[in-house]
Amino acid sequence: MAAIEFKNVTKKFGNHVVIENINLKIKDGSFTVLVGPSGCGKTTLLRMIAGIGPQTSGQVLIDGNDVTEIAPGKRGVAMVFQNYAIYPTMNVRDNIEFGLKNNKIPKEERDILVKEASEKVGLEEYLDRKPSTLSGGQRQRVALARAMVKKPSVFLMDEPLSNLDAKLRVQMRVELIELHKKLQTTFVYVTHDQVEAMSMADTVILMNNGFIQQIAAPEEIYRNPANLFTARFIGSPAMNIVELNDGIRLGFRPERGILSDEADPKADFSVEGQVVTREMLGRETTYSVRDPQGRTYMVTGLDDPYKVDDKVYLNVSLKHIYFFGKDEQRIYEEDAQQYQACLEALRRGL
Amino acid sequence: MKNVKDRFWEKIGPYLLVAPAMTGIALFVIYPIIKLISMSFYKVNQLNPDKTKFVGFSNYQKMFKTAEFQKALVNTGYYALFMILIVLGCSLILAVWLGSKKSRVNSAAQASAFLPHIISMVSVGLIFQQMMDPDYGIFNALLGAMGLQKSQFLRSSDSAMNSVIFTSAWKSIGYYTLILIAALQSIPESIYEAADLDNAGSVRTFFKITLPMISPQIFFVLIVMTIGNFKVFETIRVMTSGGPNNATTSLVYYIYNKVFMDFDVGRAAAGGVILLIIVGIMTVLYFVSLSKKVHYQ
Numbered sequence: 001m002a003a004i005e006f007k008n009v010t011k012k013f014g015n016h017v018v019i020e021n022i023n024l025k026i027k028d029g030s031f032t033v034l035v036g037p038s039g040c041g042k043t044t045l046l047r048m049i050a051g052i053g054p055q056t057s058g059q060v061l062i063d064g065n066d067v068t069e070i071a072p073g074k075r076g077v078a079m080v081f082q083n084y085a086i087y088p089t090m091n092v093r094d095n096i097e098f099g100l101k102n103n104k105i106p107k108e109e110r111d112i113l114v115k116e117a118s119e120k121v122g123l124e125e126y127l128d129r130k131p132s133t134l135s136g137g138q139r140q141r142v143a144l145a146r147a148m149v150k151k152p153s154v155f156l157m158d159e160p161l162s163n164l165d166a167k168l169r170v171q172m173r174v175e176l177i178e179l180h181k182k183l184q185t186t187f188v189y190v191t192h193d194q195v196e197a198m199s200m201a202d203t204v205i206l207m208n209n210g211f212i213q214q215i216a217a218p219e220e221i222y223r224n225p226a227n228l229f230t231a232r233f234i235g236s237p238a239m240n241i242v243e244l245n246d247g248i249r250l251g252f253r254p255e256r257g258i259l260s261d262e263a264d265p266k267a268d269f270s271v272e273g274q275v276v277t278r279e280m281l282g283r284e285t286t287y288s289v290r291d292p293q294g295r296t297y298m299v300t301g302l303d304d305p306y307k308v309d310d311k312v313y314l315n316v317s318l319k320h321i322y323f324f325g326k327d328e329q330r331i332y333e334e335d336a337q338q339y340q341a342c343l344e345a346l347r348r349g350l
Numbered sequence: 351m352k353n354v355k356d357r358f359w360e361k362i363g364p365y366l367l368v369a370p371a372m373t374g375i376a377l378f379v380i381y382p383i384i385k386l387i388s389m390s391f392y393k394v395n396q397l398n399p400d401k402t403k404f405v406g407f408s409n410y411q412k413m414f415k416t417a418e419f420q421k422a423l424v425n426t427g428y429y430a431l432f433m434i435l436i437v438l439g440c441s442l443i444l445a446v447w448l449g450s451k452k453s454r455v456n457s458a459a460q461a462s463a464f465l466p467h468i469i470s471m472v473s474v475g476l477i478f479q480q481m482m483d484p485d486y487g488i489f490n491a492l493l494g495a496m497g498l499q500k501s502q503f504l505r506s507s508d509s510a511m512n513s514v515i516f517t518s519a520w521k522s523i524g525y526y527t528l529i530l531i532a533a534l535q536s537i538p539e540s541i542y543e544a545a546d547l548d549n550a551g552s553v554r555t556f557f558k559i560t561l562p563m564i565s566p567q568i569f570f571v572l573i574v575m576t577i578g579n580f581k582v583f584e585t586i587r588v589m590t591s592g593g594p595n596n597a598t599t600s601l602v603y604y605i606y607n608k609v610f611m612d613f614d615v616g617r618a619a620a621g622g623v624i625l626l627i628i629v630g631i632m633t634v635l636y637f638v639s640l641s642k643k644v645h646y647q
């Protein structure tokens with residue numbers, strides 16, 4: 001069990017500043033997912049917690065203690081690498097046992113721990129196999145067992161599911177959530193996939209270009225994005241963004257757009273357009289609609305009444321509309337003066 | 351249903367395709383080996399082939415009884431053993447040292463370690479022979495300057511073999527270092543990071559991770575070196591001509607002597623067969639004993 005804290009942490013590679021002056025708290029026992037586009041510094045952040053790519057300046061604290069001077073192997077953290085980094089020369093048992101041996105744990109205790117960990121991930125029958133004879137999913141489990149067996153207070157995972165096929169990925173997601181419930185330790189999980197982040201996290205940390213965009217629970221980050229980047233990154237299909245006057249932008253989620261044959265006079269936002277594409281995804285259908293100015297909107301719905309080239313009206317009510325200012329930050333209803341300006345811009349139309 | 355032509359191709363086709371390569375191997379590998387073995391059973395007369403006569407195992411029996419051959423056998427084993435130990439040990443240490451960081455100094459050191467490999471063995475032998483001259487050579491001058499005991503180097507049967515080994519080792523260490531550096535650099539960094547997180551000390555990391563990871567290359571180096579070292583000739587021909595008092599005669603040098611000094615081709619062929627058998631046994635032994643420990647990905 002351990003809380004993690006970053007205090008004014010900066011990381012440079014040579015002259016290239018990847019993370020600048022970050023402050024961050026990760027709660028003890030949480031399942032925190034670091035999400036963001038490729039190259040935004042997620043791995044870099046994780047490696048600083050592990051101590052295998054130490055910060056250039058600032059402090060990383062685990063359980064309130066500055067760990068800067070503490071070797072990676074003594075921080076009580078375990079990490080699952082993106083490529084798993086399993087020791088190819090050792091069989092599964094030795095892979096799992098290696099850390100225990102280094103920590104001079106007696107043989108009887110090791111045997112029990114290895115048995116326990118390998119059962120938890122379903123590898124009992126593979127203990128004498130070499131990694132090269134295992135499938136991707138099994139290797140991933142070896143990496144997981146190797147991390148688990150040390151009973152770390154912090155579990156770090158760097159895109160552990162990205163090398164698995166879609167079905168296995170969904171299955172492993174569930175297993176990881178259950179694992180977290182069982183172990184009750186701090187999980188810090190890195191992914192570039194917002195679906196993974198939303199489905200697993202209790203706290204999502206969204207990053208871009210080395211900066212934190214928003215920290216919130218999944219529902220909160222979906223319903224209440226703090227800025228334009230968050231609004232666009234979280235959710236699939238992405239939020240529709242429309243430029244109004246004065247640099248103000250409005251956004252609405254695809255599932256909040258309602259298509260109809262006629263303009264809805266009660267709708268706060270309404271445009272006329274034509275269906276350009278229609279994707280039937282089974283449960284729901286995704287339309288893309290183009291208005292006369294050439295803007296394209298994505299709309300999803302459970303009903304499927306329209307065909308390509310049909311003329312439709314797209315209506316959205318105000319309670320589902322988000323406003324963003326010139327600085328790309330969210331304008332909240334509480335901020336009465338600016339919010340009024342937004343409503344004014346909306347009334348004046350597109 | 352397949353027709354006759356198809357079935358013919360299925361049976362004969364593969365043989366036709368490997369035929370050119372097999373012809374080459376038969377002509378340049380198998381035939382010479384058979385010829386060598388057969389020659390070793392004859393008393394060969396090169397001037398008058400009609401007088402060549404079959405003598406059975408007599409070439410072998412006589413050869414094994416001569417002190418010269420016994421000496422050559424022992425010398426070759428000694429040379430090969432110490433060359434392997436020294437060269438493998440030194441190139442491993444150098445590789446770990448030079449391959450660990452990519453700095454300008456290290457790449458310069460890598461290049462200079464490789465330099466001896468591109469100089470011909472004959473030049474190296476001659477230069478070292480001069481440097482090892484007991485009276486005027488630089489080695490004794492240095493030893494003297496440091497207040498250490500001077501050595502007779504190639505002049506004394508006690509130190510001649512070690513001097514030859516020193517020279518050969520100096521020449522070949524760089525080459526094997528480079529092979530091992532390449533092997534070390536192919537190990538993914540993340541494995542070391544995982545070991546760090548597993549709290550493995552540097553010694554344990556070296557023996558449990560680095561060494562097993564480069565075991566295929568070490569195995570390769572071991573086989574190439576064993577075969578090469580059992581065939582040592584040039585250094586000895588240039589530096590000592592087998593002397594003093596046969597102290598540095600090697601198996602190949604013995605064979606060379608039999609052909610070009612004593613004109614006894616049959617005896618030389620017998621020596622060649624013995625060399626072939628030794629190298630063959632060594633290679634098989636390596637494969638059997640080490641292949642289980644060598645890790646191939």
Ligand SMILES: Nc1ncnc2c1ncn2[C@@H]1O[C@H](COP(=O)(O)OP(=O)(O)O)[C@@H](O)[C@H]1O
Pocket residue numbers: 013016018036037038039040041042043044045
């Ligand atoms: N060892 C390194 N040397 C130089 N630049 C690096 C190194 N590792 C990462 N970077 C840079 O840091 C940035 C963030 O990388 P990373 O943390 O791996 O991104 P992510 O994991 O979010 O995809 C990238 O621009 C990358 O090029």
Ligand SMILES: [Mg+2]
Pocket residue numbers: 042043044158
């Ligand atoms: Mg990454």
